[in-house]
Amino acid sequence: MSQVLDTPPRLPGTADELDPAALAARHGLSVSGERPSLPDYVRRLWARRHFITAFATAKLTAQYSQAKLGQLWQVMTPLLNAAVYYFIFGVLLGTKKGVDDFVPFLVTGVFVWTFTQSSVMAGTRAISGNLGLVRALHFPRAALPLSFCLQQLQQLLFSMAALIVILLAFGVPVGVSWLLTVPALVLQSVFNAGLAMIMARMGAKTPDIAQLMPFLLRTWMYTSGVMWSIDATLRNSDLPHWLVTVLQCNPAAVYIDLMRFALIDSYGASQLPPHVWAVSLGWALVIGVGGFIYFWKAEETYGRG
Structure with a gap:
């Protein structure tokens, strides 16, 4: 005669009852701050679009609130930089030779x-500089670098x-090509947002990277044709083909070229790099979409540690 052994019932206080994962699964609980799926993350971000806009506007308003000239510094700062660059590069180094207007x-x-x-500098500090907000409120963290890009x-x-x-003061006529500034700015904004999110994730993990960025950005600026004409330089040089391609496909230079082509009548299509619109779209998609996914993958780590 065989003996049937019944499984003993689980008693309160046993290992099964005290296991957090088992308890969470039994009651339908999820981990606090768990990364949502990518479609759900996009929906949550879109639901907070008003917060992103209001936060960006508030930051912009407060940026020069302590200065006597207030918001005029938004215009004066880049104009003063342009004046300095004109004197150093245009006059002393002669980069204005051969460049119309x-x-x-x-x-x-x-x-x-x-x-x-x-946008890059603000994105680098988007998480590390707002830890109090990140730890106090639950929201998609991508809202922070996106709001800073919108502010810029x-x-x-x-x-x-x-x-x-x-x-207009220097005789540049208004033209239909000025309408091209809209798609150029849209593509540059997508690129900047993606790059800001990449830097936000890196800056959240390694805050010291914010101290390195000014040097990297200064180097990038000098190679982007801000103060000199890439086209005029390449026409009169024997640079290797790969270096020419790198200079022409530099994303910062591409978006600058598009804006110059749109606004300045003397800046013709012959001065643009080959397939400039395709290159600008490619940079926007690769960095914009790739940067968003890269940032989203570390969503649950922001503000911890």
Whole structure:
């Protein structure tokens, strides 16, 4: 006669009952701060679009609140930089030779470059500089670098009024090509946002990278044709083909070239690198989408440790 052994019932206080994972699964609980799926993350981010806009506007308003000239510094800062670059590069180093409408050429490059530079710097500190907000509230962390990029875009649009005045003062006529500034700025904004999110994740893990960025950005600026014409330099040089390709496909230079082509009548299509619109779209998609996914993959780590 065989003996049937019944499985003893689990008693409260046993290992099974005290296992956190088992308890969470039994009651349908999820890990606090767990990374959502990518589609769900996009939906949550879109639901907070008003917060992103309001946060960007508030940061922009407060940026120069302590200065007596207030928001005028949004225009004066890039103009003063352009004046310094004109004296050093245009006058002392002679980079204005062979460049038509050099002042509009230079000011356009400085304004467009400042947009990218400021977005990258703000993105680097987006998480590490706002740990109190990150730890206190639950929201998609991508809202922070995106809001900082939107802040820089608002500042650029505010400064565009001064740029238009400069263009008209130096005899640059208004043309239909000015409408091309819209797609050029859209592509650059997507690229800047993706790059800012990449730097935000890196800056969250290694805050010291913010101290290194000014040196890297300065090097990038000098190779992006902000103060000199890449096209004129390449026509009169024997640089190797790979270096020519790198200079022409440099994303900062590509977006600067597009804005100059759109705004300056003397800056013709022959001065643009080959397939410039395709290259600008490619950079926007690769860095914009890739940067967003790269940032999202570390969502649950921000603000911890």
